[in-house]
Amino acid sequence: MARKIVTIAPPTPNGDLHLGHISGPYMAADVYARVRRLRGDDVVLLCYADDYQSYLARKARELNVERFALGRENGTKIAETLRMIDIELDWFHQAGHNDYFRRAVTQFYTAARDSGNVVSKASRIPYFPAFDMYGYEAFGRGDCNHCGASSDASQCEDCAHAPDVTKMENIRCTLGPSEVEWRTVEREYLRLDAFRGFLRSLYETKALRPHLRAYLEEVLALPDLDWAVTRPHEYGIELDEPGQPNVHTWFSGIAGYFATFCEWADRQGKPELIDAWLKDRDTGLVHFLGFDCSFSHAIAYPVLLSLVDGFQRDVQIYTNRFLKLEGEDFSTSRGHAIWVRDILKTHPADAVRTYLALNSPEEAVCNFSMAEFSAWYETAFNGKLNRLRDTLFNANQKQAFIAIAACDRAAFNTLLRDWRHAGSEGAFSMRRLARVCASVLDLAADAAVHRAADARMLLAAYAVLSSPIHPAWSSALMQRIGLEQSVAAEWLDAALAAASSEPLVLEAA
Ligand SMILES: [Zn+2]
Incomplete structure (x- = not known):
């Protein structure tokens, strides 16, 4: 453990x-x-x-x-x-x-300071006299000197680099019109330059999402890594420190x-x-x-x-x-947003969670369309998932254990191995987990056509495997069919062990 x-x-x-x-x-x-x-x-x-x-x-x-x-x-x-x-x-x-x-x-x-890794440097910062405010982060914006996107001077939402404010163009105050005065202040910096080797070896063999790996390579190749940790004349954290x-x-x-x-x-x-x-x-x-x-x-x-x-x-x-x-x-200032509380007035949390998991922007930007979500909710969640549950399980069809029929086992074991991989350290992917669960649901739906008993086993397995994605739905079904949490966890361990002991079959090209 x-x-x-x-x-x-x-x-x-x-x-x-x-x-x-x-x-x-x-x-x-x-x-x-x-x-x-x-x-x-x-x-x-x-x-x-x-x-x-x-x-x-x-x-x-x-x-x-x-x-x-x-x-x-x-x-x-x-x-x-x-x-x-x-x-x-x-x-x-x-x-x-x-x-x-x-x-x-x-x-x-x-x-950090006592180990000699905090140093003082003179630094130029935009100051907005109309508001008596410095433009370190929320109060100033300009064009990121790394990617050109509109950004504050702290970190760019587009490229994730920490911009060099002295190299940013079109610096302006976010509070309103103001002159920009450049002032020199003494700031403390964390000496990250000294840790390039440490960071390289830290990430060399670590499993990372590709965009993070590419970003780290970019950052570690930059000529200056030192990172400002203080902001004179702005909002800071009160420390137990003199000065x-x-x-x-x-x-x-x-x-x-x-x-x-x-x-x-x-x-x-x-x-x-x-x-x-x-x-x-x-x-x-x-x-x-x-x-x-x-x-x-x-x-x-x-x-x-x-x-x-x-x-x-x-x-x-x-x-x-x-x-x-x-x-x-999404933009809260322009009102272009769907608030969590609002969507939960018309849809159960489980449905919202499942849809977001299936369409999670893990590797690339994704889009949420209310029309597509509503259609998915009616056909996939309310239609397929809930209908299958209500067809397979009623008061007379308890199912307190899980045993996958031989005819489904090969396909199911492949999905189990995918599930384990998607839930493992380093390779974790909520999106992949949700998609594997959807495939288990497909197996159950196929079996339901002629083999209700097998379909019930597969849907019980689905409830366990998808419980991290839609916990309330899974817990309600498990309660309804008398499947206890401890029994489900034991079954999962045994099923994963059995799935991994089966030899992998390579598909012919
Ligand atoms: Zn940028």
């Missing part, structure tokens, strides 16, 4: 979550956690509200409210939305003015995950888990994030982990591309 801390990149609590958010790291991390638990791993799934993000400060300024109060209000809403769509976090941490958070960021910052270095929120992400774990362990009344898990190198750390957060998670955080005594460990990273809505980017 492996121990894994699974993290979801923290949302900026400046509003609720829409389908674009959910289709990325949230759903994937939840499905991953459920699959690993089904396979017997000990998993803690964590997320936190990024209260120190400057986009929250900008939103609070627009609404003329206190930023941490706004963060808390939206953080509560986000946690509730996640529960509504069955994303079951073990803990959701609110970072603002939180002692766990402050202590953890201080620990990572002092470890209050103005550390910004991207530096603090890895500390945020550790803070969330510590708060969770204490709230469970199990503070001993903090040392037992965090200081054990065998505790896996698995990050789920949008591709645009790759620099912090894949470059900066492994380096920071290597600098804190006892925290050195292997990290697995799953990035996703983005979901579009009707062919365009």
